[in-house]
Amino acid sequence: MAGEIWDYFDRLLADCELVIDRPKGSAHPRYPQFLYPLDYGYLAGTRGGDGEGIDVWLGSRGERVLDGLLLTVDLVERDAEVKLLVACTEAEMQIALDVSNAESLRGLLLPRSAPLNWLAQRRSIRRFQPEPVPRQVLERVLAAACWAPSAHDRQPWRFAVLHTAQARSLLTEAMAADFRRDLEADGLPVQEVELRIRRARQRVLQAPAAVIVCCDATTLDAYPDETRQAAEQIMAVQSVAMAGQNLLLAASAQGLGAVWMCAPLFAPQAVQQALSLPTSWQPQGLVLLGYPAEQPRPKLLRPETEITVYL
Numbered sequence: 001m002a003g004e005i006w007d008y009f010d011r012l013l014a015d016c017e018l019v020i021d022r023p024k025g026s027a028h029p030r031y032p033q034f035l036y037p038l039d040y041g042y043l044a045g046t047r048g049g050d051g052e053g054i055d056v057w058l059g060s061r062g063e064r065v066l067d068g069l070l071l072t073v074d075l076v077e078r079d080a081e082v083k084l085l086v087a088c089t090e091a092e093m094q095i096a097l098d099v100s101n102a103e104s105l106r107g108l109l110l111p112r113s114a115p116l117n118w119l120a121q122r123r124s125i126r127r128f129q130p131e132p133v134p135r136q137v138l139e140r141v142l143a144a145a146c147w148a149p150s151a152h153d154r155q156p157w158r159f160a161v162l163h164t165a166q167a168r169s170l171l172t173e174a175m176a177a178d179f180r181r182d183l184e185a186d187g188l189p190v191q192e193v194e195l196r197i198r199r200a201r202q203r204v205l206q207a208p209a210a211v212i213v214c215c216d217a218t219t220l221d222a223y224p225d226e227t228r229q230a231a232e233q234i235m236a237v238q239s240v241a242m243a244g245q246n247l248l249l250a251a252s253a254q255g256l257g258a259v260w261m262c263a264p265l266f267a268p269q270a271v272q273q274a275l276s277l278p279t280s281w282q283p284q285g286l287v288l289l290g291y292p293a294e295q296p297r298p299k300l301l302r303p304e305t306e307i308t309v310y311l
Contacts, residue, residue: 006066006112009084016043018056018086027291037095038088049081057096059088061121062295068093068111069101074172076104085109090118091255122249123299125257126203128290133209135163137254138289142211146252150239156219157243158281160212167275168210171286172201174274178267200263207288211247212264212271214281215240240284247287257292260285 020041028034042053057070068085070093074131083100085093093109100107142159150156162168183193194231204210215236223229244260251258264271265284 009066009069010216012043012046012054013064013084013086016045018058018064019044019053020058038092043084049079050077053070055081057082057083057085057088057092057160059086059092060292061087063087066112068109069202070100071108072097072100072105073107073108076107089121089255090253118253119249122252123257123296124259125290125292125294125296126259127292127294128207128257128288129293131208131291133163133256133289133291137256138211139207141247141254141256141289144253145243145247148243148246150242151235151265152221154219154236154239156216156236157240158214158216160214160275160277160281162210162212162275165205168204168207170274171210171212171271172204174270175263175267176201176268179263182266190191192295203261204286206289208290210289211265211287212275212277212283213240213244213247213285214277214283216278217222217280217282237284244285244287251287251289253293256289257294258287258289260287262286 013070018041020035020039022028022040024036025040028036039058041056041058042048043056044053046054059067061067064087066086067088070083070085071080072083073080083096085096088096090111093111097107097109138161142161145157145159146155148157162171176178179197179200180193183196188196215235220232220236223232234287248258248260262285264286268283271277272279272281277283
């Protein structure tokens with residue numbers, strides 16, 4: 001029965017025109033101080049609890065897919081409604097829920113996401129809207145990164161947050177010099193070298209925020225033999241990588257797009273010097289963050305039979 005009710009709502013969504021009459025950022029017709037945080041509208045030809053069309057919150061995911069239901073009760077208006085959450089990220093569903101829990105209104109969120117579906121929704125995003133990322137959102141994302149497991153529980157991850165255009169510009173200029181040297185050593189034509197450098201610089205500069213993910217060498221144990229010392233280094237790097245994955249997943253849950261870039265590995269000293277980082281902070285990756293300005297293609301996964309062996 002639970003699956004059947006979702007199927008019925010799917011049919012309504014597929015058969016009815018979705019009308020957005022209150023776009024994101026517009027004012028409520030009766031309460032002008034309230035601005036809609038997401039696109040808001042209704043399904044034409046339907047009738048909800050208030051006698052008008054069934055209301056819809058429309059998110060940013062691009063696909064016209066029903067992601068959840070919002071049950072609301074208003075003690076002043078003395079009515080109850082079901083609102084559809086369409087193409088919404090987890091963060092956008094939370095926004096709709098927050099709006100539905102103010103004054104005399106109370107709401108209950110029923111997410112549709114299947115177990116682990118939130119993992120499949122995370123994709124690498126390389127184009128961003130110019131809207132800045134609030135510091136409190138960045139802090140939540142970094143806090144989630146720190147919940148990653150780590151060898152010996154040393155928590156070797158360190159983060160340099162580039163929240164200003166000036167910081168990102170310093171980084172790109174520093175890495176560009178090393179990038180140019182490597183490309184010229186590869187024998188590439190001058191025009192190709194300049195094109196690749198310009199492309200890499202623009203990618204970083206157009207992101208509203210960036211994070212250099214580092215491994216702190218001072219957290220490593222010291223061993224007298226090279227074999228164990230090399231293993232210690234690998235364990236620390238693995239720990240930092242797991243924190244990086246947490247960061248990417250948390251960013252997706254907050255409605256952000258993100259992409260991991262390995263460029264700092266090729267210019268670690270340039271990154272350290274440009275950003276005045278401690279010499280023990282070994283740059284491992286650069287994560288670009290912002291609100292998505294693209295809808296990535298579906299991810300094609302290798303078949304399980306190709307990558308897994310059961311023993």
